[in-house]
Amino acid sequence: MDSILFNLMLIGALGIGSQWVAWRFRLPAIVVMSIVGLLVGPIFGMIDPKEDFGALFHPFISIAVAIILFEGSLNLDFREVSGLGAPVVRIVTIGAFLAWLFGSFAAHYVAGLSWAVAFVIGGLFIVTGPTVILPLLRQAKLKPRPAAILKWEGIIVDPFGALLAVFAFEIIKFLMDEKVTAMTLLLFFLASIFALIIGWTCGRGIGWMFEKGHVPEFLKSPVVFVVVITCFVLSDEMMHETGLLAVTAMGMTLANRHISSIEDMRHFKENISVLLISTIFVMLTASLTVDTLYKILNINIAVFVLLMLFIVRPLSIWLSTSGTDLSKQEKTLVGWIAPRGIVALTVSGYFSSVLLDAGFTDASILTPITFALVFSTVCVHGFSIGWLAKKLDLAINSQPxxxxxxxxxxxxxxxxxxxxxxxxxxxxxxxxxxxxxxxxxxxxxxxxxxxxxxxxxxxxxxxxxxxxxxxxxxxxxxxxxxxxxxxxxxxxxxxxxxxxxxxxxxxxxxxxxxxxxxxxxxxxxxxxxxxxxxxxxxxxxxxxxxxxxxxxxxxxxxxxxxxxxxxxxxxxxxxxxxxxxxxxxxxxxxxxxxxxxxxxxxxxxxxxxxxxxxxx
Missing domain, CATH: 3.40.50.720 (NAD(P)-binding Rossmann-like Domain)
Structure with a gap:
């Protein structure tokens, strides 16, 4: 118990300390947290969160991601997207679909993965997510239009990336396993719809209780967090990864009811989100093994990452936004910035074990290839977003x-x-x-x-x-x-x-x-x-x-x-x-x-x- 307490203290201190160092020296916070996690984990072996926390590791990460995603979705007020409708809709639909296809082809032909594993990981890699996008937007100080597009894409696509991976896996089982029938696929779609209904219902219910005064002020924040966790767990128990869809729906429902109580709690929730992001990023990077780091050096993985950076993402954005009013500068910036984060790391770990159990031996490199993409995109995009935004005249004057x-x-x-x-x-x-x-x-x-x-x-x-x-x-x-x-x-x-x-x-x-x-x-x-x-x-x-x-x-x-x-x-x-x-x-x-x-x-x-x- 003392060891767990010490590790919790150390992880929290390292996470918040990394945030402070990043703020003090104007560095991307996620890069600092990733480096710190690697140093205390696989490099020096000071902690191993997976071993130290045991069965609590994955539930803690899952609930933390759900809370972060909910907090991010509370910013998705439809009034903000006014005038951005077409580009955002195109990016989160056509753009995401193209990124899935192109990413799957790259995973198969370059990384050497089988088609089954390639389509699962291709769906997962369309996510950017609020855990990585929101800190970068705060750092770069983009103009409102490109910032809003990146924020909306990150939060909306985040749960759909995980769902797309689940969907691809269900299709694979349907095609390759005689026990899996069309009814299984139908149940998957029904579970996704049910998750949306749960999220919407929870959001409406909380909103009604707050508006009618049925919850005292001092209980509002605790009530919201308990309902978020309940919403997530209920959906996730029915179908894995639908919980993220449920909390996103709940957050968007509350955001567009314009309840003053939710606005009053916003800064508290942002503080919780920063704490959770800091903690779980250190935990995830510290949980990697030395063997995983060696696998990252594989030439096929390196070429795959380069393709995802320079071909897949820009091509999917330019094709999907063709005909919209986005300028070339905005397309260039949005097409370049796509850091992957916590959802990709956590869900790839889940699919790695599931696919290995299903007999796909090449799934053993899912964790190395995911971390290679996450760390590369976080570093490259974290250090380049400010410079590129200034070059494209899409950054606000850096002078305070x-x-x-x-x-x-x-x-x-x-x-x-x-x-x-x-x-x-x-x-x-x-x-x-x-x-x-x-x-x-x-x-x-x-x-x-x-x-x-x-x-x-x-x-x-x-x-x-x-x-x-x-x-x-x-x-x-x-x-x-x-x-x-x-x-x-x-x-x-x-x-x-x-x-x-x-x-x-x-x-x-x-x-x-x-x-x-x-x-x-x-x-x-x-x-x-x-x-x-x-x-x-x-x-x-x-x-x-x-x-x-x-x-x-x-x-x-x-x-x-x-x-x-x-x-x-x-x-x-x-x-x-x-x-x-x-x-x-x-x-x-x-x-x-x-x-x-x-x-x-x-x-x-x-x-x-x-x-x-x-x-x-």
Whole structure:
């Protein structure tokens, strides 16, 4: 028991540690997790999850995949796919069918598998899946259209790939085993339909209970997870792998009922999904054997992987999307990105044992060939998606942007400075009149309520890593900050200083709700706008070896308001209350300076230039 506890702790620590390393050094998380799993598993032999967990290994992996797939399918709101219908439908139907055929031919003629095994594995290899696609999309910051296509394909095709493999296996048994009749195939199709009905029913049932208030808030997340597991197990017990179809149907049903309770739980479910992905990827790669790794080096397997990368996937996408409005750039990107993940690894392990028991000896290389494809696609696509997206102009500007809530003279002037520094910036306000300064200054703006549900579909927030709430109402600023903290992060959400003397007394709540207080206590909405109206100017100061940040602080006027520091990497560090930050060589310090101070600086600079000319 102590060994199992230690291994659970180690796997969890390695998985989350890999996620942190990937975030810190901007690496594909799944690549880091795969490498870590190989190091602690077959290479150094520290753990062997299959042996350590015994009979619990496969059930744990299956339930984890079901929860991950359910969480991903909760993002499949039909409103999001508006305008993408034809390409998505073509890719998940014609594209998947072509990928199955081409992949099966490659497996037979190149990898040397028998037709029976080739068609089983060909069906399995059409899957991409949310476990690999969603982390890559977060990393690459694609434009909304290609990102939505890849996400929808990954989540929809994921359960169908497993079902296609099951279907191929049932057909093989029907053709080769006299005991298997047409009734067996009929039962397979009926089981798939039953899985859809179970998923739809569970989704409708949960939605009805939440809407009618039959489940208290503190039980909603536990109830959802229990129902997901129940839905998965009931379907899977009837026909292996139909459980994935059931949880996908359940997630899509809930997503399109637009229940506020489900939205409130979304971030909790995302956190669970990240934890599960981290854990099971380390477990699966650590479970591989040295013999499996040696088999991967087989030349036939290597050529098969290359064909899947450069021929099968691009050809199936280009053929299936012919005649749609997808651009060549979008077809190229979608045709290249198809990383395989957890579902492929787990299901191939199942079919490897089943096919071997059925007498297909060549099924022994299913695990090596699957891992070769999974690891190759994860590495190649993980490292190339960002570069290729930029080359094809399908990536959002990598420079972290700033979203400002509330249009005013100050916020408009701040946006202009950010714009001059080539930082993506957007001012959002629900009042067309208040947006007048922004419109007049030529600053990008959004007219609408940032907290409205419609904003999620009308406004792409991906380019903006920082949020500043700068309206007149402290309570509204705090509400907006609190709403966006889970998605943007507490360290990147800011609001202007609270006006405790005039507005709501929010002083006691500042540590529990709202964002970080910008600049300093005196920099309230009135004060900061007064400064801009009275002629205060935004000043950009370059920190050099000759002009250090310490020297800048000594020479600055006491009335100067320090705003933020722009790092050479593009990262922005805002000055916040009760936090000291420093600037180093190469940084740019942006401040709000009094007109007299700015005039004196200009005069001093002119005198220095004249003196230098005189010395020359």
């Amino acid at each position: 942007g700033v979203l400002i809530i509330g249009s005013s003279i100050f916020s408009t002037a701040l946006a202009k400075v950010l714009q001059d520094l080539n930082i993506p910036v957007l001012i959002a306000d629900s009042s067309w009149q208040r947006l007048h300064p922004a419109r007049k200054a030529g600053v990008s703006f959004y007219h609408g309520e940032i907290l409205s549900e419609q904003t999620e579909y009308r406004l792409d927030l991906t380019p903006y890593e920082y949020m500043i709430t700068a309206t007149e109402l402290d309570s509204y600023n705090a509400l907006v900050c609190t709403t966006f903290i889970p998605s943007i992060g507490r360290n990147n959400v800011f609001q202007l200083s609270l006006r405790n003397k005039r507005g709501d007394d929010l002083k006691d709540l500042v540590h529990t709700i709202g964002g970080r207080i910008l600049f300093k206590k005196e920099a309230s909405w009135e004060e900061i706008n007064k400064k801009v109206e009275s002629g205060y100017v935004f000043r950009k100061t370059n920190i050099t070896e000759r002009y250090s940040f310490e020297k800048y602080l000594k020479e600055r006027n006491k009335e100067t308001l320090l705003l933020f520091i722009l790092k050479p990497t593009g990262r922005i560090e805002f000055f916040v209350e009760d936090t000291n930050i420093g600037a180093s060589v190469g940084d740019v310090v942006v401040s709000l300076t009094s007109p007299s101070k700015e005039f004196n600086k200009i005069q001093e600079k002119l005198e220095q230039e004249q003196e230098m000319q005189h010395h020359k």
